[in-house]
Amino acid sequence: MKTLILAGGMGTRLAEETAIRPKPMVEIGGKPILWHLMNIYAAHGFAEFVVALGYKGEAIKEYFLNFHALNANLTVDLTTGRHTSQPGAPVPWVVHLVDTGAQTQTGGRIKRLEAWLGEDDTFFMTYGDGLGNVDLQALYAFHKRHGKLATITAVRPPARFGGLSLEGDEVVRFDEKPQTGEGWINGGFFVLDRRVLDYISGDATLWELDPLEKLARDGQLHAFRHEGFWQPMDTLREKHLLETLWESGRAPWKVWP
Template identity: 55%
Template sequence: MKAVILAGGYGTRIGEETHLKPKPMIEIGTKPILWHIMSLYSHYGITEFIICLGYKGYAIKEFFLNYNLHMSDFTIHLNDNTITNHSHRIEPWKVTLINTGLNTETGGRVKKIQNYIGDEPFCLTYGDGLSNVNIKELIAFHKKHGKTATVTAVQPPGRFGSLVLDKQSVTSFQEKPLGDGGWVNGGFFVLNPDVFNYISGDKSVFETDTLVQLVNKNELVAYQHTGFWHPMDTLRDKNKLVELWESNNAPWKVW
């Protein structure tokens, strides 16, 4: 199974960082949040990734093109232009980087990677949120319920889109109401390929177009995750995640 990561947004609410780099490249500890997300999937055996690029996508391309240099200690021999690696981390990952446009909406970005998916279910998540969701259990839940889409429902404080649930079925989707502490869209989707039938084009917003259509067709179910989930929308969010990581108390570090 492949994991698709949305990594093309402007990240305007954390502009202190994103004027220099795309949001998924903001570092938690010494590694981009994108790396942390991929490490979670990799822990559960998903090692093939499709990254949907947009704003400052070249920075993400450069990171993976020079991955060993970014993750290694090394000596450069300038006299003969050779490099000696002293320590390095090798990941069993296959990473496909796709330019999905600068102003393409979230649904449109998903539509643009359709040719790279094939006819199998796939995972999808945002490049700016961390969780300790059990991906293996999430996928099993999706297969058991036999619907087009599964969303991971989480319970942070309000300010996020609200899911109304009837057992596992989603009966209503409201994006970012004034919060009441209910279940919200936490990303970490599992999708069948027919989800592409619910995406019209570049201006299609996955959250308010695609998910609403799926609700109306009774094709969206929710995996209720009561563990850790935290977005990185603001500098305060980023600092909180860094604090958890540097104190060796990062709940998402299951690997």
Template identity: 50%
Template sequence: MKVVLFCGGQGTRLREETEYRPKPLVEVGGRPILWHIMKIFAHYGINDFVLCLGYKGSNIKEYFLNYEAMNNDFTIRLGKGNQVQYHNMHGEQDFTVTLANTGLETMTGGRLKQVSKYIDDEIFMVSYGDGVANIDISSLIEFHRSHGKIATVTAVRPFSRFGVLNISDREEVVDFTEKPQIDSWASVGFFVFNRKIFNYLGGDDCILEQEPLQKLAENGQLMAYRHHGFFYAMDTYREYKYLNELWESKNAPWKVWP
């Protein structure tokens, strides 16, 4: 099974980091958040990835082209018969990574449509290059297979960005809750799709999260997998710092691998 990861956004709300590199390469615990996401899938035996590149996509290409050299000791023979011998292999899973330029301004639906030529399985997964979770991927896929619909989206109960006040008729604050969990569900990616999804996608301006998913819902072809565990997206510098604090404290819930 393949996983398509959206890695082309400009990350404008994280300019402290993304001015110099694409958001998927912003590091958590000394490793790009993209690496963390790939490790989550790999823990469940899914090692085949298609990356939809856009903003500073060449940086991501360079990261993978130089991956072995940057993560191993090596001996290089220069001149004729140039050879590189790697030592102390890093022990990563055997990732297969397809890097596809999908345009600087292309929307998510357009990016997914462009990489359809690299998807040869009947079922595949799609997610974002900035969100980590402790989702049971095997259970998610099993749920998708069980209902037989075209699409499954992972849903979580989000937290409010603001503290919530319970105010009495006399304007007294009776209760204060800092960023409570909202009584609704939100899409966080970690999609599972049947190939029929491509029939719902348009050109480069197609936004997956708008008309395609809305049409799927209208046709009774969109199901939700409720995730009650951890999910966190790195959209701002504050969120970047929080994820790094979790990793440094050895309390990163998304680290499902050994």
């Protein structure tokens, strides 16, 4: 079962980083956020990826073309230019990198990947800029049980500001960025039947508008409620939050060994 990852947007709200690289290549702990996301899926047994490229997609191609060299010890003979590598543990992923156009919208990118689904009738789809400790096996089982065309992972929105717990005037607990506990929003991490492609008209289609709205009206969209950690990386502040969690050794999305 394949995982489609939308990695072609410009990431304008993170311009400090995305002026020189696509957002999925922005690093958390020295690794692209795309690497973290793929590790989440692979930890649950889903290790074949189809990545929809667009803005600065060549940077993502270069990363995976040089993946072994970047993640191995190297010996270079500067006299001859010859080099040998001593790779670590193998990474059993298959990664398809597909140019889906610089200006194509999210729905259009999904539609352009249809041929890459092969024989698969069901596939995962997510965005290349959000992390969470979603139980993907449970998500997939939920999708199979309800039998509809689409499952969206519903998450609690993170609060904009830190949360305080008070006893009198004393702060007894501070949470840097808690979830609000109010309402549900689109957290990505979709499971989709390939028939959802019929809801997408072309490159200009935003997945989050007509297709999802029509699927909901048709009774074909169910929500998998995720109460655990979820965090997008839309701003430099959110990038720093993820970085801090990773460096602390307490990154909730690290579900792999």
